[in-house]
Amino acid sequence: MKIEVLGCYGGESPECRTTSLLINGTIALDAGSLGQALSLDRQAQVRSIVLTHSHVDHVRSLPFFIENVYGKSGGGIDIYASATTTFAVRKHLFNNSSWPDFSRLPNNLLPSIRFKELTEEMPVVIDGVKFTPFMVHHLIPTFGFVLEQGGAAFLWSSDTGPTRRLWEMINQMASLQMACVDTSFDNQLQAIADISFHLTPATLAEELKKLERPIPIFLHHLKPPCIRQIQAEVRAMKNPDLHFLEQGKGYEF
Ligand SMILES: [Zn+2]
Ligand SMILES: [Zn+2]
Structure with a gap:
Protein backbone atom coordinates (compact mmCIF):
# COMPACT_ATOMS: atom_id res chain seq x y z
CA MET A 1 0.00 0.00 0.00
CA LYS A 2 1.45 3.34 -1.06
CA ILE A 3 0.24 6.54 0.58
CA GLU A 4 1.13 9.96 -0.82
CA VAL A 5 0.45 13.03 1.28
CA LEU A 6 -0.99 15.64 -1.07
CA GLY A 7 -1.96 18.02 1.70
CA CYS A 8 -2.03 17.67 5.49
CA TYR A 9 -2.86 21.06 6.99
CA GLY A 10 -6.01 22.39 8.63
CA GLY A 11 -5.87 25.58 6.59
CA GLU A 12 -4.10 27.02 3.58
CA SER A 13 -1.18 29.28 2.68
CA PRO A 14 1.25 29.17 -0.26
CA GLU A 15 3.18 26.42 1.60
CA CYS A 16 0.26 24.53 3.14
CA ARG A 17 -2.35 22.48 1.30
CA THR A 18 -5.50 21.14 2.95
CA THR A 19 -6.12 17.49 3.71
CA SER A 20 -5.86 14.84 1.01
CA LEU A 21 -4.02 11.52 0.77
CA LEU A 22 -3.59 9.47 -2.40
CA ILE A 23 -3.72 5.71 -1.92
CA ASN A 24 -2.05 3.54 -4.59
CA GLY A 25 -2.51 6.34 -7.12
CA THR A 26 -6.23 5.68 -7.60
CA ILE A 27 -8.04 6.43 -4.33
CA ALA A 28 -8.19 9.82 -2.64
CA LEU A 29 -8.80 9.94 1.09
CA ASP A 30 -10.33 13.40 1.54
CA ALA A 31 -10.21 15.92 -1.25
CA GLY A 32 -8.79 19.11 0.16
CA SER A 33 -6.04 19.55 -2.44
CA LEU A 34 -6.37 17.06 -5.31
CA GLY A 35 -6.37 19.79 -7.95
CA GLN A 36 -3.33 21.66 -6.59
CA ALA A 37 -1.15 18.65 -5.80
CA LEU A 38 -1.68 16.36 -8.81
CA SER A 39 -1.02 16.85 -12.50
CA LEU A 40 -4.05 16.53 -14.78
CA ASP A 41 -2.79 13.10 -15.91
CA ARG A 42 -2.53 11.88 -12.33
CA GLN A 43 -5.96 13.35 -11.48
CA ALA A 44 -7.39 11.25 -14.32
CA GLN A 45 -6.05 8.08 -12.59
CA VAL A 46 -8.17 8.73 -9.48
CA ARG A 47 -11.34 6.60 -9.54
CA SER A 48 -12.62 6.81 -5.97
CA ILE A 49 -12.78 9.41 -3.24
CA VAL A 50 -13.35 8.54 0.41
CA LEU A 51 -14.49 11.40 2.64
CA THR A 52 -14.10 11.68 6.41
CA HIS A 53 -16.57 14.55 6.70
CA SER A 54 -17.90 17.53 4.79
CA HIS A 55 -15.84 20.43 6.19
CA VAL A 56 -14.48 22.64 3.45
CA ASP A 57 -10.80 21.84 4.05
CA HIS A 58 -11.60 18.18 3.22
CA VAL A 59 -13.76 18.69 0.11
CA ARG A 60 -12.60 22.00 -1.36
CA SER A 61 -10.91 20.57 -4.49
CA LEU A 62 -13.83 18.29 -5.38
CA PRO A 63 -15.63 20.70 -7.76
CA PHE A 64 -12.50 21.46 -9.82
CA PHE A 65 -11.25 17.87 -9.71
CA ILE A 66 -14.58 16.57 -11.03
CA GLU A 67 -14.46 19.11 -13.83
CA ASN A 68 -10.83 18.22 -14.66
CA VAL A 69 -11.61 14.51 -15.03
CA TYR A 70 -15.04 15.00 -16.61
CA GLY A 71 -15.51 12.41 -19.34
CA LYS A 72 -12.03 10.90 -18.72
CA SER A 73 -12.73 8.53 -15.86
CA GLY A 74 -14.38 5.79 -17.91
CA GLY A 75 -17.50 5.45 -15.80
CA GLY A 76 -17.41 8.30 -13.34
CA ILE A 77 -15.99 8.87 -9.87
CA ASP A 78 -17.27 7.02 -6.80
CA ILE A 79 -17.53 9.17 -3.67
CA TYR A 80 -17.66 7.08 -0.48
CA ALA A 81 -19.01 8.88 2.58
CA SER A 82 -21.47 8.60 5.47
CA ALA A 83 -25.10 9.51 4.87
CA THR A 84 -24.56 12.79 6.78
CA THR A 85 -21.51 13.76 4.73
CA THR A 86 -23.17 12.79 1.45
CA PHE A 87 -26.21 14.89 2.34
CA ALA A 88 -24.02 17.92 3.12
CA VAL A 89 -21.88 17.59 -0.03
CA ARG A 90 -24.98 17.28 -2.22
CA LYS A 91 -26.82 20.10 -0.49
CA HIS A 92 -24.00 22.63 -0.14
CA LEU A 93 -21.54 21.83 -2.95
CA PHE A 94 -23.09 20.05 -5.94
CA ASN A 95 -26.38 21.92 -5.73
CA ASN A 96 -26.26 23.84 -9.04
CA SER A 97 -25.95 27.02 -7.00
CA SER A 98 -22.39 26.55 -5.67
CA TRP A 99 -21.38 24.23 -8.52
CA PRO A 100 -23.25 22.05 -11.06
CA ASP A 101 -24.81 18.85 -9.75
CA PHE A 102 -22.38 16.40 -11.35
CA SER A 103 -24.39 13.47 -9.99
CA ARG A 104 -26.85 14.28 -12.82
CA LEU A 105 -24.30 15.24 -15.48
CA PRO A 106 -24.03 14.43 -18.30
CA ASN A 107 -27.21 12.49 -17.47
CA ASN A 108 -28.88 10.50 -14.68
CA LEU A 109 -27.93 7.12 -16.16
CA LEU A 110 -24.22 7.81 -16.61
CA PRO A 111 -23.37 10.47 -14.01
CA SER A 112 -19.87 11.87 -13.43
CA ILE A 113 -20.09 11.17 -9.69
CA ARG A 114 -21.83 8.39 -7.80
CA PHE A 115 -22.32 8.56 -4.04
CA LYS A 116 -21.69 5.30 -2.13
CA GLU A 117 -22.87 5.28 1.47
CA LEU A 118 -20.53 4.16 4.23
CA THR A 119 -21.72 2.78 7.56
CA GLU A 120 -19.75 2.91 10.79
CA GLU A 121 -17.65 -0.25 11.39
CA MET A 122 -18.77 -1.81 8.06
CA PRO A 123 -15.67 -2.37 5.86
CA VAL A 124 -15.70 -1.78 2.11
CA VAL A 125 -13.01 -2.87 -0.34
CA ILE A 126 -11.96 -0.29 -2.93
CA ASP A 127 -9.38 -1.32 -5.55
CA GLY A 128 -8.09 -4.05 -3.22
CA VAL A 129 -7.80 -1.79 -0.14
CA LYS A 130 -10.12 -2.53 2.79
CA PHE A 131 -11.47 0.65 4.42
CA THR A 132 -13.09 0.30 7.85
CA PRO A 133 -14.83 3.50 8.99
CA PHE A 134 -15.09 4.29 12.70
CA MET A 135 -16.53 7.30 14.50
CA VAL A 136 -14.32 10.00 15.95
CA HIS A 137 -15.44 13.03 17.99
CA HIS A 138 -15.67 16.17 15.87
CA LEU A 139 -18.08 19.08 15.41
CA ILE A 140 -20.13 17.03 12.92
CA PRO A 141 -20.34 13.22 12.45
CA THR A 142 -16.87 12.30 11.18
CA PHE A 143 -15.21 9.03 10.27
CA GLY A 144 -11.66 7.87 10.84
CA PHE A 145 -10.53 4.88 8.77
CA VAL A 146 -8.37 1.82 9.07
CA LEU A 147 -6.89 0.92 5.68
CA GLU A 148 -5.65 -2.64 5.13
CA GLN A 149 -3.89 -4.29 2.22
CA GLY A 150 -1.43 -7.20 2.00
CA GLY A 151 -1.20 -7.71 5.76
CA ALA A 152 -0.33 -4.07 6.50
CA ALA A 153 -2.66 -1.60 8.16
CA PHE A 154 -2.70 2.20 8.40
CA LEU A 155 -5.00 4.32 10.56
CA TRP A 156 -6.24 7.71 9.45
CA SER A 157 -8.11 10.15 11.65
CA SER A 158 -8.59 13.54 10.03
CA ASP A 159 -10.28 15.83 12.55
CA THR A 160 -11.07 14.86 16.11
CA GLY A 161 -11.12 16.08 19.67
CA PRO A 162 -10.71 13.66 22.57
CA THR A 163 -12.19 10.35 21.46
CA ARG A 164 -12.33 6.65 22.30
CA ARG A 165 -12.74 4.30 19.33
CA LEU A 166 -9.59 5.53 17.57
CA TRP A 167 -7.37 4.42 20.47
CA GLU A 168 -9.26 1.13 20.82
CA MET A 169 -8.60 0.45 17.13
CA ILE A 170 -4.88 1.12 17.60
CA ASN A 171 -4.73 -1.10 20.69
CA GLN A 172 -6.60 -3.95 18.98
CA MET A 173 -4.84 -4.04 15.60
CA ALA A 174 -1.42 -5.68 15.80
CA SER A 175 -0.92 -5.21 12.04
CA LEU A 176 -1.18 -1.42 12.33
CA GLN A 177 2.07 0.24 11.27
CA MET A 178 1.26 3.93 11.58
CA PHE A 185 -3.97 24.24 17.56
CA ASP A 186 -1.22 25.12 20.01
CA ASN A 187 -1.89 25.02 23.74
CA GLN A 188 -2.68 28.72 24.01
CA LEU A 189 -5.71 28.12 21.79
CA GLN A 190 -7.06 25.26 23.90
CA ALA A 191 -10.51 26.90 24.22
CA ILE A 192 -10.88 27.16 20.44
CA ALA A 193 -9.64 23.59 20.00
CA ASP A 194 -12.21 22.36 22.54
CA ILE A 195 -15.24 24.09 21.02
CA SER A 196 -14.25 23.02 17.48
CA PHE A 197 -13.39 19.43 18.57
CA HIS A 198 -9.70 19.38 17.68
CA LEU A 199 -6.60 18.44 19.66
CA THR A 200 -3.70 20.50 20.97
CA PRO A 201 -0.40 19.03 22.20
CA ALA A 202 -1.88 19.17 25.74
CA THR A 203 -5.03 17.19 24.89
CA LEU A 204 -2.97 14.88 22.65
CA ALA A 205 -0.82 14.06 25.70
CA GLU A 206 -3.98 13.09 27.61
CA GLU A 207 -5.23 11.01 24.66
CA LEU A 208 -1.91 9.14 24.47
CA LYS A 209 -2.59 7.74 27.96
CA LYS A 210 -5.23 5.54 26.27
CA LEU A 211 -2.52 3.80 24.23
CA GLU A 212 -1.58 0.32 25.40
CA ARG A 213 1.34 -0.20 23.04
CA PRO A 214 3.91 1.94 21.24
CA ILE A 215 3.14 2.90 17.64
CA PRO A 216 4.44 5.69 15.37
CA ILE A 217 1.91 8.53 15.49
CA PHE A 218 2.05 11.16 12.76
CA LEU A 219 0.47 14.49 13.66
CA HIS A 220 -1.26 16.60 11.02
CA HIS A 221 -4.05 19.15 10.39
CA LEU A 222 -1.90 21.91 11.91
CA LYS A 223 -3.46 25.35 11.42
CA PRO A 224 -0.86 27.40 9.49
CA PRO A 225 -0.53 30.24 12.06
CA CYS A 226 0.10 27.65 14.82
CA ILE A 227 2.72 25.46 13.12
CA ARG A 228 5.87 26.69 14.88
CA GLN A 229 4.30 26.76 18.33
CA ILE A 230 2.76 23.28 17.93
CA GLN A 231 6.13 21.90 16.78
CA ALA A 232 7.86 23.40 19.82
CA GLU A 233 5.22 22.06 22.21
CA VAL A 234 5.36 18.57 20.69
CA ARG A 235 9.17 18.54 20.80
CA ALA A 236 8.96 19.43 24.50
CA MET A 237 6.90 16.25 25.06
CA LYS A 238 10.07 14.22 24.21
CA ASN A 239 8.01 11.28 22.92
CA PRO A 240 10.02 9.33 20.30
CA ASP A 241 6.82 7.92 18.74
CA LEU A 242 5.50 11.35 17.73
CA HIS A 243 6.26 12.64 14.23
CA PHE A 244 4.76 15.22 11.88
CA LEU A 245 3.13 14.07 8.65
CA GLU A 246 4.93 15.68 5.71
CA GLN A 247 3.18 17.19 2.71
CA GLY A 248 4.63 15.79 -0.54
CA LYS A 249 6.03 12.68 1.14
CA GLY A 250 5.13 9.05 0.38
CA TYR A 251 4.76 6.21 2.87
CA GLU A 252 4.83 2.56 1.79
CA PHE A 253 3.79 -0.55 3.72
ZN1 LIG B 1 -10.32 19.77 8.84
ZN1 LIG C 1 -13.47 19.27 10.35
Whole structure:
Protein backbone atom coordinates (compact mmCIF):
# COMPACT_ATOMS: atom_id res chain seq x y z
CA MET A 1 0.00 0.00 0.00
CA LYS A 2 1.45 3.34 -1.06
CA ILE A 3 0.24 6.54 0.58
CA GLU A 4 1.13 9.96 -0.82
CA VAL A 5 0.45 13.03 1.28
CA LEU A 6 -0.99 15.64 -1.07
CA GLY A 7 -1.96 18.02 1.70
CA CYS A 8 -2.03 17.67 5.49
CA TYR A 9 -2.86 21.06 6.99
CA GLY A 10 -6.01 22.39 8.63
CA GLY A 11 -5.87 25.58 6.59
CA GLU A 12 -4.10 27.02 3.58
CA SER A 13 -1.18 29.28 2.68
CA PRO A 14 1.25 29.17 -0.26
CA GLU A 15 3.18 26.42 1.60
CA CYS A 16 0.26 24.53 3.14
CA ARG A 17 -2.35 22.48 1.30
CA THR A 18 -5.50 21.14 2.95
CA THR A 19 -6.12 17.49 3.71
CA SER A 20 -5.86 14.84 1.01
CA LEU A 21 -4.02 11.52 0.77
CA LEU A 22 -3.59 9.47 -2.40
CA ILE A 23 -3.72 5.71 -1.92
CA ASN A 24 -2.05 3.54 -4.59
CA GLY A 25 -2.51 6.34 -7.12
CA THR A 26 -6.23 5.68 -7.60
CA ILE A 27 -8.04 6.43 -4.33
CA ALA A 28 -8.19 9.82 -2.64
CA LEU A 29 -8.80 9.94 1.09
CA ASP A 30 -10.33 13.40 1.54
CA ALA A 31 -10.21 15.92 -1.25
CA GLY A 32 -8.79 19.11 0.16
CA SER A 33 -6.04 19.55 -2.44
CA LEU A 34 -6.37 17.06 -5.31
CA GLY A 35 -6.37 19.79 -7.95
CA GLN A 36 -3.33 21.66 -6.59
CA ALA A 37 -1.15 18.65 -5.80
CA LEU A 38 -1.68 16.36 -8.81
CA SER A 39 -1.02 16.85 -12.50
CA LEU A 40 -4.05 16.53 -14.78
CA ASP A 41 -2.79 13.10 -15.91
CA ARG A 42 -2.53 11.88 -12.33
CA GLN A 43 -5.96 13.35 -11.48
CA ALA A 44 -7.39 11.25 -14.32
CA GLN A 45 -6.05 8.08 -12.59
CA VAL A 46 -8.17 8.73 -9.48
CA ARG A 47 -11.34 6.60 -9.54
CA SER A 48 -12.62 6.81 -5.97
CA ILE A 49 -12.78 9.41 -3.24
CA VAL A 50 -13.35 8.54 0.41
CA LEU A 51 -14.49 11.40 2.64
CA THR A 52 -14.10 11.68 6.41
CA HIS A 53 -16.57 14.55 6.70
CA SER A 54 -17.90 17.53 4.79
CA HIS A 55 -15.84 20.43 6.19
CA VAL A 56 -14.48 22.64 3.45
CA ASP A 57 -10.80 21.84 4.05
CA HIS A 58 -11.60 18.18 3.22
CA VAL A 59 -13.76 18.69 0.11
CA ARG A 60 -12.60 22.00 -1.36
CA SER A 61 -10.91 20.57 -4.49
CA LEU A 62 -13.83 18.29 -5.38
CA PRO A 63 -15.63 20.70 -7.76
CA PHE A 64 -12.50 21.46 -9.82
CA PHE A 65 -11.25 17.87 -9.71
CA ILE A 66 -14.58 16.57 -11.03
CA GLU A 67 -14.46 19.11 -13.83
CA ASN A 68 -10.83 18.22 -14.66
CA VAL A 69 -11.61 14.51 -15.03
CA TYR A 70 -15.04 15.00 -16.61
CA GLY A 71 -15.51 12.41 -19.34
CA LYS A 72 -12.03 10.90 -18.72
CA SER A 73 -12.73 8.53 -15.86
CA GLY A 74 -14.38 5.79 -17.91
CA GLY A 75 -17.50 5.45 -15.80
CA GLY A 76 -17.41 8.30 -13.34
CA ILE A 77 -15.99 8.87 -9.87
CA ASP A 78 -17.27 7.02 -6.80
CA ILE A 79 -17.53 9.17 -3.67
CA TYR A 80 -17.66 7.08 -0.48
CA ALA A 81 -19.01 8.88 2.58
CA SER A 82 -21.47 8.60 5.47
CA ALA A 83 -25.10 9.51 4.87
CA THR A 84 -24.56 12.79 6.78
CA THR A 85 -21.51 13.76 4.73
CA THR A 86 -23.17 12.79 1.45
CA PHE A 87 -26.21 14.89 2.34
CA ALA A 88 -24.02 17.92 3.12
CA VAL A 89 -21.88 17.59 -0.03
CA ARG A 90 -24.98 17.28 -2.22
CA LYS A 91 -26.82 20.10 -0.49
CA HIS A 92 -24.00 22.63 -0.14
CA LEU A 93 -21.54 21.83 -2.95
CA PHE A 94 -23.09 20.05 -5.94
CA ASN A 95 -26.38 21.92 -5.73
CA ASN A 96 -26.26 23.84 -9.04
CA SER A 97 -25.95 27.02 -7.00
CA SER A 98 -22.39 26.55 -5.67
CA TRP A 99 -21.38 24.23 -8.52
CA PRO A 100 -23.25 22.05 -11.06
CA ASP A 101 -24.81 18.85 -9.75
CA PHE A 102 -22.38 16.40 -11.35
CA SER A 103 -24.39 13.47 -9.99
CA ARG A 104 -26.85 14.28 -12.82
CA LEU A 105 -24.30 15.24 -15.48
CA PRO A 106 -24.03 14.43 -18.30
CA ASN A 107 -27.21 12.49 -17.47
CA ASN A 108 -28.88 10.50 -14.68
CA LEU A 109 -27.93 7.12 -16.16
CA LEU A 110 -24.22 7.81 -16.61
CA PRO A 111 -23.37 10.47 -14.01
CA SER A 112 -19.87 11.87 -13.43
CA ILE A 113 -20.09 11.17 -9.69
CA ARG A 114 -21.83 8.39 -7.80
CA PHE A 115 -22.32 8.56 -4.04
CA LYS A 116 -21.69 5.30 -2.13
CA GLU A 117 -22.87 5.28 1.47
CA LEU A 118 -20.53 4.16 4.23
CA THR A 119 -21.72 2.78 7.56
CA GLU A 120 -19.75 2.91 10.79
CA GLU A 121 -17.65 -0.25 11.39
CA MET A 122 -18.77 -1.81 8.06
CA PRO A 123 -15.67 -2.37 5.86
CA VAL A 124 -15.70 -1.78 2.11
CA VAL A 125 -13.01 -2.87 -0.34
CA ILE A 126 -11.96 -0.29 -2.93
CA ASP A 127 -9.38 -1.32 -5.55
CA GLY A 128 -8.09 -4.05 -3.22
CA VAL A 129 -7.80 -1.79 -0.14
CA LYS A 130 -10.12 -2.53 2.79
CA PHE A 131 -11.47 0.65 4.42
CA THR A 132 -13.09 0.30 7.85
CA PRO A 133 -14.83 3.50 8.99
CA PHE A 134 -15.09 4.29 12.70
CA MET A 135 -16.53 7.30 14.50
CA VAL A 136 -14.32 10.00 15.95
CA HIS A 137 -15.44 13.03 17.99
CA HIS A 138 -15.67 16.17 15.87
CA LEU A 139 -18.08 19.08 15.41
CA ILE A 140 -20.13 17.03 12.92
CA PRO A 141 -20.34 13.22 12.45
CA THR A 142 -16.87 12.30 11.18
CA PHE A 143 -15.21 9.03 10.27
CA GLY A 144 -11.66 7.87 10.84
CA PHE A 145 -10.53 4.88 8.77
CA VAL A 146 -8.37 1.82 9.07
CA LEU A 147 -6.89 0.92 5.68
CA GLU A 148 -5.65 -2.64 5.13
CA GLN A 149 -3.89 -4.29 2.22
CA GLY A 150 -1.43 -7.20 2.00
CA GLY A 151 -1.20 -7.71 5.76
CA ALA A 152 -0.33 -4.07 6.50
CA ALA A 153 -2.66 -1.60 8.16
CA PHE A 154 -2.70 2.20 8.40
CA LEU A 155 -5.00 4.32 10.56
CA TRP A 156 -6.24 7.71 9.45
CA SER A 157 -8.11 10.15 11.65
CA SER A 158 -8.59 13.54 10.03
CA ASP A 159 -10.28 15.83 12.55
CA THR A 160 -11.07 14.86 16.11
CA GLY A 161 -11.12 16.08 19.67
CA PRO A 162 -10.71 13.66 22.57
CA THR A 163 -12.19 10.35 21.46
CA ARG A 164 -12.33 6.65 22.30
CA ARG A 165 -12.74 4.30 19.33
CA LEU A 166 -9.59 5.53 17.57
CA TRP A 167 -7.37 4.42 20.47
CA GLU A 168 -9.26 1.13 20.82
CA MET A 169 -8.60 0.45 17.13
CA ILE A 170 -4.88 1.12 17.60
CA ASN A 171 -4.73 -1.10 20.69
CA GLN A 172 -6.60 -3.95 18.98
CA MET A 173 -4.84 -4.04 15.60
CA ALA A 174 -1.42 -5.68 15.80
CA SER A 175 -0.92 -5.21 12.04
CA LEU A 176 -1.18 -1.42 12.33
CA GLN A 177 2.07 0.24 11.27
CA MET A 178 1.26 3.93 11.58
CA ALA A 179 -1.53 6.18 12.85
CA CYS A 180 -2.26 9.79 11.87
CA VAL A 181 -3.93 12.08 14.39
CA ASP A 182 -5.15 15.68 14.48
CA THR A 183 -3.12 18.34 16.31
CA SER A 184 -4.71 21.52 15.01
CA PHE A 185 -3.97 24.24 17.56
CA ASP A 186 -1.22 25.12 20.01
CA ASN A 187 -1.89 25.02 23.74
CA GLN A 188 -2.68 28.72 24.01
CA LEU A 189 -5.71 28.12 21.79
CA GLN A 190 -7.06 25.26 23.90
CA ALA A 191 -10.51 26.90 24.22
CA ILE A 192 -10.88 27.16 20.44
CA ALA A 193 -9.64 23.59 20.00
CA ASP A 194 -12.21 22.36 22.54
CA ILE A 195 -15.24 24.09 21.02
CA SER A 196 -14.25 23.02 17.48
CA PHE A 197 -13.39 19.43 18.57
CA HIS A 198 -9.70 19.38 17.68
CA LEU A 199 -6.60 18.44 19.66
CA THR A 200 -3.70 20.50 20.97
CA PRO A 201 -0.40 19.03 22.20
CA ALA A 202 -1.88 19.17 25.74
CA THR A 203 -5.03 17.19 24.89
CA LEU A 204 -2.97 14.88 22.65
CA ALA A 205 -0.82 14.06 25.70
CA GLU A 206 -3.98 13.09 27.61
CA GLU A 207 -5.23 11.01 24.66
CA LEU A 208 -1.91 9.14 24.47
CA LYS A 209 -2.59 7.74 27.96
CA LYS A 210 -5.23 5.54 26.27
CA LEU A 211 -2.52 3.80 24.23
CA GLU A 212 -1.58 0.32 25.40
CA ARG A 213 1.34 -0.20 23.04
CA PRO A 214 3.91 1.94 21.24
CA ILE A 215 3.14 2.90 17.64
CA PRO A 216 4.44 5.69 15.37
CA ILE A 217 1.91 8.53 15.49
CA PHE A 218 2.05 11.16 12.76
CA LEU A 219 0.47 14.49 13.66
CA HIS A 220 -1.26 16.60 11.02
CA HIS A 221 -4.05 19.15 10.39
CA LEU A 222 -1.90 21.91 11.91
CA LYS A 223 -3.46 25.35 11.42
CA PRO A 224 -0.86 27.40 9.49
CA PRO A 225 -0.53 30.24 12.06
CA CYS A 226 0.10 27.65 14.82
CA ILE A 227 2.72 25.46 13.12
CA ARG A 228 5.87 26.69 14.88
CA GLN A 229 4.30 26.76 18.33
CA ILE A 230 2.76 23.28 17.93
CA GLN A 231 6.13 21.90 16.78
CA ALA A 232 7.86 23.40 19.82
CA GLU A 233 5.22 22.06 22.21
CA VAL A 234 5.36 18.57 20.69
CA ARG A 235 9.17 18.54 20.80
CA ALA A 236 8.96 19.43 24.50
CA MET A 237 6.90 16.25 25.06
CA LYS A 238 10.07 14.22 24.21
CA ASN A 239 8.01 11.28 22.92
CA PRO A 240 10.02 9.33 20.30
CA ASP A 241 6.82 7.92 18.74
CA LEU A 242 5.50 11.35 17.73
CA HIS A 243 6.26 12.64 14.23
CA PHE A 244 4.76 15.22 11.88
CA LEU A 245 3.13 14.07 8.65
CA GLU A 246 4.93 15.68 5.71
CA GLN A 247 3.18 17.19 2.71
CA GLY A 248 4.63 15.79 -0.54
CA LYS A 249 6.03 12.68 1.14
CA GLY A 250 5.13 9.05 0.38
CA TYR A 251 4.76 6.21 2.87
CA GLU A 252 4.83 2.56 1.79
CA PHE A 253 3.79 -0.55 3.72
ZN1 LIG B 1 -10.32 19.77 8.84
ZN1 LIG C 1 -13.47 19.27 10.35
